[in-house]
Amino acid sequence: MHVNELFDLSGKVALVTGGGRGLGEQIAKGFAEAGANVVVCSRNEEACKEVSEELRKIGVESLALKCDVTNPEDVKYVVEKTFETFGRIDILVNNSGASWGAPMEEMPLEAWQKVMKVNVTGTFLMSQAVGKIMLEQKSGKIINIASIAGLKGSDPKYMDAIGYSASKGAVITFTKDLAVKWGPRGIHVNAIAPGFFPTKMSKGLLEKGGKAILEGTPLRKFGSDNDLKGAALFLAAPASDFVTGAILVVDGGSSVM
16 A cells, blocks of 8 residues: 555544534644545534535535534434444544533532533543444544543642543543454554644643743644644545554654653
């Protein structure tokens, strides 16, 4: 297989949650540029529509759907609509996420539960629903968006969000365990653990601790609008056909310091 074919997604169908902005939007555009038809969904339907329109300009088909990944009925609708439109689902990116900053001793229970529900339960519900289709196909790539916060502790001077860190640690273990369970049935399950990217979710964190974060990042920069495209494409494409249960860290080296 030619190297260009290893990174070709022509004819594939990808579903990206949280695809209306930030990292999800970046990943969706990367897939479209590689030839995939892409469904983007999130609670913000208008944002998804804007992204979907941009994807169609690239020359692929795209749907924009409203979805709360913690709601089983929403998840069911999105998966059924995607399958009804395209007849298959080849790639799932579980990117929808939530965070809440507060010291451990002051973290409201409802905040902890919200973060866990979106980041962990949402990943479970969407993987389960799409997985049933992939198991019938005997093929599929699931990519979970974790975080370097799930790999180690975070200095509370710039990141005090224990619910977020714990939830991303759970996503990492979920990824590894599901890879073992579904690998023999043709499904690849991997995760990306991004470092610090300027997004709406990270804006406050970077304003507060950006200088310290950069000093702790060997490459001395934050992630850009292109830095997840290649990583996500690798895990979605034939290039990663012998990779499963992996956590691909994209963080400028900050997790090794």
